[in-house]
Amino acid sequence: MIHLLDCKVLSNDEVAPGHRRLVLDGKAIAEDTCAGQFCMLESSPGLQPFLRRPMSIERFGGDSFSVLYKIVGEGTRLLGRIQPGDTVNVQGPLGNGFSIPKEFKRYILVGGGIGIAPLPGLAQALIRETGTPPEVILAARSRDILLCQEDFTRMNCPVFLVTDDGSAGMHGFASNALEARKPDKNTLVYTCGPMIMMGAVHRICMENGSRCQASLEANMACGDGVCMGCVVETTLQEEFRRMVRVCHEGPVFDSRDIRWNTGTPAHD
Amino acid sequence: MTEPSLHINLGGLAMKNPVTVASGTFGYGSEYGHYFDVSLLGAVTVKSLSLKPRPGNRPPRISETPAGMLNAIGLQNVGIDVYLKEKLPYLREKNCTIIANIYGYSPEEYAELAQRLEKEGGADALEANLSCPNVHDAKNTCGPALVAQSPQRVKEYTETIRAATSLPLYIKLSPNVADIREPALAAQEGGADAVALINTLLGMNIDVETRKPCLSNIVGGLSGPAIRPVAVKMVWDAARVLNIPVLGMGGIYTADDAIQFLLAGATAVAVGCASFRRPDAALQVIRGMRDYCIRHGIEDIQKLTGALRLQ
Numbered sequence: 001m002i003h004l005l006d007c008k009v010l011s012n013d014e015v016a017p018g019h020r021r022l023v024l025d026g027k028a029i030a031e032d033t034c035a036g037q038f039c040m041l042e043s044s045p046g047l048q049p050f051l052r053r054p055m056s057i058e059r060f061g062g063d064s065f066s067v068l069y070k071i072v073g074e075g076t077r078l079l080g081r082i083q084p085g086d087t088v089n090v091q092g093p094l095g096n097g098f099s100i101p102k103e104f105k106r107y108i109l110v111g112g113g114i115g116i117a118p119l120p121g122l123a124q125a126l127i128r129e130t131g132t133p134p135e136v137i138l139a140a141r142s143r144d145i146l147l148c149q150e151d152f153t154r155m156n157c158p159v160f161l162v163t164d165d166g167s168a169g170m171h172g173f174a175s176n177a178l179e180a181r182k183p184d185k186n187t188l189v190y191t192c193g194p195m196i197m198m199g200a201v202h203r204i205c206m207e208n209g210s211r212c213q214a215s216l217e218a219n220m221a222c223g224d225g226v227c228m229g230c231v232v233e234t235t236l237q238e239e240f241r242r243m244v245r246v247c248h249e250g251p252v253f254d255s256r257d258i259r260w261n262t263g264t265p266a267h268d
Numbered sequence: 269m270t271e272p273s274l275h276i277n278l279g280g281l282a283m284k285n286p287v288t289v290a291s292g293t294f295g296y297g298s299e300y301g302h303y304f305d306v307s308l309l310g311a312v313t314v315k316s317l318s319l320k321p322r323p324g325n326r327p328p329r330i331s332e333t334p335a336g337m338l339n340a341i342g343l344q345n346v347g348i349d350v351y352l353k354e355k356l357p358y359l360r361e362k363n364c365t366i367i368a369n370i371y372g373y374s375p376e377e378y379a380e381l382a383q384r385l386e387k388e389g390g391a392d393a394l395e396a397n398l399s400c401p402n403v404h405d406a407k408n409t410c411g412p413a414l415v416a417q418s419p420q421r422v423k424e425y426t427e428t429i430r431a432a433t434s435l436p437l438y439i440k441l442s443p444n445v446a447d448i449r450e451p452a453l454a455a456q457e458g459g460a461d462a463v464a465l466i467n468t469l470l471g472m473n474i475d476v477e478t479r480k481p482c483l484s485n486i487v488g489g490l491s492g493p494a495i496r497p498v499a500v501k502m503v504w505d506a507a508r509v510l511n512i513p514v515l516g517m518g519g520i521y522t523a524d525d526a527i528q529f530l531l532a533g534a535t536a537v538a539v540g541c542a543s544f545r546r547p548d549a550a551l552q553v554i555r556g557m558r559d560y561c562i563r564h565g566i567e568d569i570q571k572l573t574g575a576l577r578l579q
Contacts, residue, residue, distance in 0.1 A: 002302050004547060042545075047335040047493050047521070052545060091547065221330050221337055222544040226295040228344045229330035242323045243344060 002094060002224070003028045006087045010064055012080070016145045019114065020080055021058070022088070023066045029092050033060040035121035036215055036252045039067065039092025040223035043075035053079070054220045054247070056117040056192070057093060058148075068117040068147060094223050095251045098122050098190055098213055100129045105186035107134035109157075110201050112174050112193025113145065118215055120151040122190055133157040137177045139193065143168030175200035185209035191255075199260035212255035218246040233259040272561035273568045274554070276310070278536045279461025279513055280436040281393040283310035283365060286569060287526065287554045290491075290517050290540035291316055291369035291395060291440075292341065294550075296355035297362070303547040308554065311365040313538060314351070316397050318371050319381060321347035331473045331482035336492020336519070337541060338471050340485035343371055343400055348381060352390050360389075369395045369440070375428035382433040394435050395515075398425055399442035399467035401489045416442035416467070419454035426458025438515055440464040443495075443502055452506040452514075464515040464538070465506060466499045491541045493519045500532045507533020507574060521549065523556020530572040 007024035015021045022041075029039065040052035053075045055067040071080050082088060098118075107126050111119045116138060126134045133156045140146045141164045152159045161169025162177040170177050174197050183189060183205060191201045192215035205212040218230035225248030234244050234257050244250065244257075274285035288311040294300060297312040306312055324344025331338045346355065351368075359366050368391035372378040378396055385391045399416035415421045416439075426439055439455035441448065443466035452463050468489025473482040481487075499518025507514045516534030520526050521542040529537045542549035561569055 004303060049332060050335050050337060050492050050541075050545060051332050219328060219330055219332070221339070221541065222547075224299060224547070226293065226299045227330065227339070227541075227544055228292075228324060228341045229339060231324070231327050231329065231344070233326065243327075 001032050002092065003032070004091050005029060005089070007090050009082055009084050009086045009088060011084055012082050015068065016147060018071050019068065019145060019147065020071070021066050021068050022079065022082065023064055024088060024090060025064050026090060027063045029090060030060045030062060030065040033057050033065060033093040034097035035125045036097030036118045037093035037095050038223070038251060039090050039094060040220070041067065041079065042089040043078045049075045049078070051221055052091065052223060054223050056215070058117045058120065060121060068114060070114040091223060095247055096249070098125070098215070098252050100126060101188065102130065104188040104211070106183070106188070108137065108178065108181060108183060108187060108189045109134050110137045110139070110174050110178055110189060110191040110193070112139040112197040113141065114147070115193030115197075115215070115217070116147045118192055119190070120148050123152060123155050123157055127155060135181060136160065137162060137174055137181065139163070139174035139177065139197065141165065173197065173200065175204050178204050183208045183210040187211075188213070191215070198255070202255040202258070202260055205255060213252050214255045214258065215252045216246045216250050216258070220247050223247045235259055270567065272558060272566055274558060274561075276535055276570055278393070278436065278515060279438060281311070281365065281367070283536060285310040285554050285557070286530065286536040287550055287557070288313045288367060288515070288536060288538045289543060289550050290538040291397065293540045293543050296351065296359070297364060298355070298358040300543065300547055301358070301362075304551045305362070307362040307364045309364070309550055310536060311367045311392070312359060313367040313369055313395060314355070315345050316343045316369045316371040316400070317345055317348045317351050317381060318343065319348055319377055321345065321350065326484040328482065328484055331488070333471070333473055333490060333492070334494055336490055336494035338473055338483060338488035338490055339468070340483045340488035342485070348384060348390070352388050356390055366391045367393045367395050367438070369397050371397045371400060375425045378425060378429045379432035382429050382435065382437075386433045386435050391435060393438065394429070394433060395438040395440050395464050396425065396429055397440045397467070398422060399440050401442070401444065401468055401470050401487070414442050414444065416440070416451050417445055419450040422451045422454040423458040426455050426460050430459035436461045438462045438464045440467055442467045443498060443518070444470050448502045448505050449509045452510055456510055456512050460512060462513045462515055462535070463506060463510065464517065466495070466502050466518045469495055469498065491519065493521050493525075495519045496525055496528075500528050503529055503534050504532040504576070520553065523553050523560055526553050526557055527560055527572065530569070531574070531576045533574040535570070535573050
């Protein structure tokens with residue numbers, strides 16, 4: 001069920017340079033969330049910025065939930081100033097989360113930058129459903145923004161680091177690290193991160209006969225299937241399935257359904 | 269004081285309050301059903317319906333702007349058949365008053381949509397969208413040739429649709445004109461029961477880092493609180509020369525915004541992209557308008573239409 005709540009801020013701490021975790025009091029949202037779903041946050045009570053910000057729900061359970069965000073524009077800059085005790089209006093949980101089909105032998109999570117946010121929750125769900133901690137590839141530009149590493153190690157997930165500048169783990173991209181893990185036809189890959197990274201992850205999966213679920217990001221106005229603003233182009237043939245809404249049919253898609261040479265820019 | 273009457277009549281359509289939603293900002297009604305009882309609205313205006321489903325424009329389709337947004341959706345919609353079969357039952361079951369927004373490529377297509385909607389009980393009133401800035405060739409920066417930009421064509425289209433239906437007929441006009449009174453009067457002469465204004469203002473947003481336009485369509489339609497003063501002024505201009513009522517819209521976010529439109533001459537109002545920000549925005553506007561009436565001792569909200577004080 002979707003809720004529209006004023007949530008009290010429990011904390012809003014920096015987790016890496018330019019990155020924060022906002023923890024909100026909101027039992028109803030925490031209870032109804034599945035891994036991979038998102039929420040729409042008001043970054044200001046005023047009219048500027050006008051639109052809510054879509055954010056993956058990171059941790060959820062008990063009475064609270066959290067989002068991870070990177071400060072890139074006006075909305076996230078305002079969010080960064082929010083203090084414990086303030087309230088933030090939240091709409092959620094929204095969209096379709098990850099699904100966990102049981103027929104695979106290996107599950108690999110590939111997160112890039114701030115796109116790591118929904119993956120700890122997914123790892124937890126995979127452990128619950130399959131009994132085995134999934135392999136995790138954590139990618140970032142450099143070592144100081146490799147997020148959530150401790151969440152995965154705490155769950156006993158084998159973690160493989162990869163950085164663009166080689167400052168931690170493998171020197172290269174997420175797709176190189178995935179290729180090195182040798183995924184096969186019994187592997188299901190879950191990915192969330194920049195479109196260009198997910199496109200490369202998708203390609204590696206196709207080359208190795210693996211399946212891939214990708215969680216997409218898009219600019220959104222409503223977050224709830226109404227405005228038709230967040231669509232991506234698909235490979236599907238039916239006329240009215242050529243464009244699908246990231247918020248409503250997604251944000252998680254079978255990577256084969258997405259036309260990867262186009263895409264939408266990241267939200268600020 | 270006694271409960272104020274919020275009832276109005278918009279060109280032959282009885283509404284329990286003067287608030288509807290702007291087409292394209294409320295889906296087909298059911299999308300907002302988990303936030304509030306949508307039958308509390310004066311009417312639900314559905315997303316533009318065309319004869320065939322439309323896939324819409326390529327992404328990116330929206331871009332945020334100061335106190336508003338640009339969109340170039342391109343009228344993505346399910347088409348009239350799916351609407352009648354899958355979307356309409358929800359609205360009828362909830363006992364909603366329905367305004368169907370229609371879009372066609374010719375007067376005859378509009379007429380066919382109007383006829384089918386009337387015959388199959390798909391609407392209680394029709395709003396003909398003669399003013400979408402995001403279809404045709406919006407890449408023509410001289411301005412797309414919107415029907416609503418030509419008073420002559422507005423009259424012709426209105427006459428053709430009018431002849432096809434006895435439902436209340438509203439003509440939705442574009443603010444992208446020099447003088448809104450001309451297309452408004454043309455709609456009236458063509459037999460419209462009301463005019464709806466304004467549609468979005470043409471606008472453009474550029475990402476200076478990439479030097480690319482923020483929309484794939486390059487230009488799009490501006491909406492949100494930023495455009496409200498423009499819309500109120502156009503309602504004021506049009507209402508003074510028309511004998512038919514005005515459905516006012518453009519940037520309404522609060523009840524006070526809606527009251528401005530009534531004072532400027534609107535009989536009813538539509539809440540647009542405010543619903544994206546606050547899914548229950550239209551309901552809050554209704555509640556706030558009622559409170560305004562109580563606070564000002566107004567027994568009948570119809571008394572506010574055109575009640576601007578110039579002295």
